Structures are given as structure tokens and as C-alpha cells.
Amino acid sequence: MDPSELKRRIQGWAQELGFTEARVADIDLSDYERGFREWLSAGHGASMSFLERHGLLRFRPDELVPGTRRVLMVSRDYLPPESRSPQQVLGNPALAYVSRYSLGRDYHKLVRKRLAQLARRISDEVGPFTYRAFCDSAPVYETGLAERAGLGWKGKHSLVLNRSGGSWFFLGALFLDLDLPVDEPVADHCGTCTACIDVCPTGAIVADGVVDARRCISYLTIEADEDIPESLRPLMGNRVYGCDDCQLVCPWNRFARYTQDDDFQPRHDLDATELVTLFRWDEATFLARTEGSAIRRIGWRRWRRNLAVALGNIPPQADAAGEALAALTQELGEAGDQVDRHIRWAIDRLSGDRSRGSSG
Structure with a gap:
């Protein structure tokens, strides 16, 4: 199948599985390595020793999963429409504020499961291929891959921002040995806002x-x-x-878009x-x-x-x-x-x- 046509179909299947966007990144994350080393050297990683233990592997997808040629980056909205207003909860010191991403079911498993389903759908079309699905579950620099794929840009708070969806979404990564056309990164739109x-x-x-x-x-x-x-x-x-x-x-x-997923209520x-x-x-x-x-x-x-x-x-x-x-x-x-x-x-x-x- 023509790679462009296959990519179009994959994006359609991803949408059917509940992903908001699906875009393709190459695997060159070398530009991020220096900043990560400086961040660690400054002690900003606190006691998260696993960050140093994995070293620069997170910036080298083909070392983590040999044979990887592209990464399909997906987003999935999680902001629940039925939850109490965050501002109201924060304004009442007798109530507990729990980050909105964790109010529902564990996103790690849910996103990886859907990515595995997507991989099986691709396999049905093209035959066996090498893949691995990740969602905040391995030394994978999802922020950089999301930027490379054009899902958004890294905001000043370090989260990925999307012009049509804000930042209330999970990221997932599907490592592929398929040679799909890559998407273009988008510009930073934070401007002077602090x-x-x-x-x-x-x-x-x-x-x-x-x-x-x-x-x-x-x-x-x-x-x-x-x-x-x-x-x-x-x-x-x-x-x-x-x-x-x-x-x-x-x-x-x-x-920001509210989630339609019952699992995140x-x-x-x-x-x-x-x-x-x-x-x-x-x-x-x-x-x-x-x-x-x-x-x-x-x-x-x-x-x-x-x-x-x-x-x-x-x-x-x-x-x-x-x-x-x-x-x-x-x-x-x-x-x-x-x-x-x-x-x-x-x-x-x-x-x-x-x-x-x-x-x-």
C-alpha cells in the first residue's frame, strides 16, 4: 500500500478508537539531549534516579526498540465534563484537590490497550510488523516526539500545548518499523505569556x-x-x-475539549x-x-x-x-x-x- 494512503487509514482507525489526533514523527530527538543533561545536572530531577539510570535512551527510539523507523503519536482528551469545578475545590480548604487526569481509570493501561488494538488493525492490513506501545511507561520522551509529530509545542509549564485542544490530554506512542510520511512540527505560540x-x-x-x-x-x-x-x-x-x-x-x-470517554469520568x-x-x-x-x-x-x-x-x-x-x-x-x-x-x-x-x- 502507498505509505501516504496507509497513514491516512491509520489516522482514521485511531479516531475510531477514541484518539483525538494521530500524527507521525521521525526518531531524531538529538536536539533534546543537551537540555536533558543540563536539567539533570542542576538537580531538577530530584530523587527520580531512574531518569539517570536510563540515560539518553529516551531520546533514541531505535535503541529502545530496535528497528523503529517512525513513531505514531496520539492524543486522548481526559478533562471530565461532570467533575466539580477545579477552582471551586481549590477555593475550599476542607476539600481535597486531586489532579483531573487521575479522577478516572488508570490512563497508562487504557491508552496502551487502545494502541495495541490499533497495531493489530494495522497488522491486518499490512501483515506482521514490529511495534511497541507506550504511555508514560518507559524511557520515551513523549513531549519531544509530540513536538516532532506536530501535535503541539512544549509550553512554558513543560506540557504539550495544542492550539485547538489546550493541554488536557494524554499522549501515547506507537513505535513502528513502517516508513510512513512524517508530519511537520508546529510553531511555539506561548509568546510573552507567563x-x-x-x-x-x-x-x-x-x-x-x-x-x-x-x-x-x-x-x-x-x-x-x-x-x-x-x-x-x-x-x-x-x-x-x-x-x-x-x-x-x-x-x-x-x-480544551471535554472527554467523551466514560473511563475518565x-x-x-x-x-x-x-x-x-x-x-x-x-x-x-x-x-x-x-x-x-x-x-x-x-x-x-x-x-x-x-x-x-x-x-x-x-x-x-x-x-x-x-x-x-x-x-x-x-x-x-x-x-x-x-x-x-x-x-x-x-x-x-x-x-x-x-x-x-x-x-x-
Whole structure:
């Protein structure tokens, strides 16, 4: 089959499987290697040692999957139309803010499954070929591949932005040994706007497109095993899993599309649940309520650590402060030393006791 015709058909099949866009990138990501090395050297990767362990493999698709000639990059919208307004939740310190991408089912599995279905459809047409499907699941530089494929450009917050869809979408990559025509990159359209940099609660966006994970709430609440630095805890507010502030203020997200996928709709009311309710989950409840969710990967103890910080950020004079203080006091000693250190910090905040300073 003519490669251009095959590409056209693949894009049609991708749309039938629920992908918003499907575009083709070459595998030359060499221009990104220097910036990544500098980012790591500056310590911006925090404790994510796997980034160094994999080295530059993420920029060399044909080394990760020998024989790869092209990468089909797809996007899939995830912003749920039925969820509570993010601004309303963030404005109520008694509620838990959970990043919108994680309200539904685990996107890693869902996107990879659909990409595998797409690969089988291609195989039915052209015969056996080499492929591998990825979605934030291997050393793959999806942002660069998305740029190369023309799905969008890397915004100042480091996420991919699309002129007709903003940034509320997942990326998936299908490595192929097929020689398909490539798409053209698009220009950067952030201009002089610095809204995402200005709004970041912890000042984690340290330069255009450069995020220091050590200050990033998404890293602190999801990836970090260590204690959350005391200096950053008050800045986290009620964000207990991830952070969307940079997306919420981005002008391009006025064009964002709501997902039509039932799998990405909120589950168990996690779009607006009281912090105390979540904090009182025991481990069995946590595992049951997060089954099939990306949230489960952080584990119950890290979940409680995050919630303890958010509870400590409830204003002491607020109606919810008394119940929060009681819950924290009751749960001391139930989830290990690290959680207890965060609980004691929160108790000090709510009780107005500053005498222990930063002793934790």
C-alpha cells in the first residue's frame, strides 16, 4: 500500500478508537539531549534516579526498540465534563484537590490497550510488523516526539500545548518499523505569556519549559518517597495528588475539549471529597477505592502523608478545623513514623502552636 494512503487509514482507525489526533514523527530527538543533561545536572530531577539510570535512551527510539523507523503519536482528551469545578475545590480548604487526569481509570493501561488494538488493525492490513506501545511507561520522551509529530509545542509549564485542544490530554506512542510520511512540527505560540510561571504555588517553573521537580507539587505528592519539605507544605494548600494550576490559567485551555470517554469520568467522588473523609480511609478502603486508578501507585501511607499536609493547611479559624484536628490526633501512630511527622506538623498548625518551630 502507498505509505501516504496507509497513514491516512491509520489516522482514521485511531479516531475510531477514541484518539483525538494521530500524527507521525521521525526518531531524531538529538536536539533534546543537551537540555536533558543540563536539567539533570542542576538537580531538577530530584530523587527520580531512574531518569539517570536510563540515560539518553529516551531520546533514541531505535535503541529502545530496535528497528523503529517512525513513531505514531496520539492524543486522548481526559478533562471530565461532570467533575466539580477545579477552582471551586481549590477555593475550599476542607476539600481535597486531586489532579483531573487521575479522577478516572488508570490512563497508562487504557491508552496502551487502545494502541495495541490499533497495531493489530494495522497488522491486518499490512501483515506482521514490529511495534511497541507506550504511555508514560518507559524511557520515551513523549513531549519531544509530540513536538516532532506536530501535535503541539512544549509550553512554558513543560506540557504539550495544542492550539485547538489546550493541554488536557494524554499522549501515547506507537513505535513502528513502517516508513510512513512524517508530519511537520508546529510553531511555539506561548509568546510573552507567563501565566503558568506566575501561578505555580511553589515556584517550581524556574525557566521557560523547565520544572524543578524538587519544588513541584506533582512530584512531591506522587513521586517523592521522602518527607515533604516543611517550607513547601503551606504552599501546597489542599492539593493531595498532583497539581493543575498551570493548566487552569493557561489561555490556550479555553479551547480544551471535554472527554467523551466514560473511563475518565470521576470515580468515588474524588473530584470534591472532604479531606477528613479521605484521611479516615484505612488501607483496605484506600485499595478498594483506588482499584484501577493511577492514584493507587503512591500507596496508602504516602496518600495519608499528603492528606495530613492538606489538613494542616485548613485555616485554624475555619469550621472544618476542629474536625480535622480531631482526626489527625486520632490517627497518630496508625501509618508509620513518616506520616506521624506530617501529622504532628499539621496538629501544630491547626492548634496554633508554633513553639516547636520546624522540629516536625
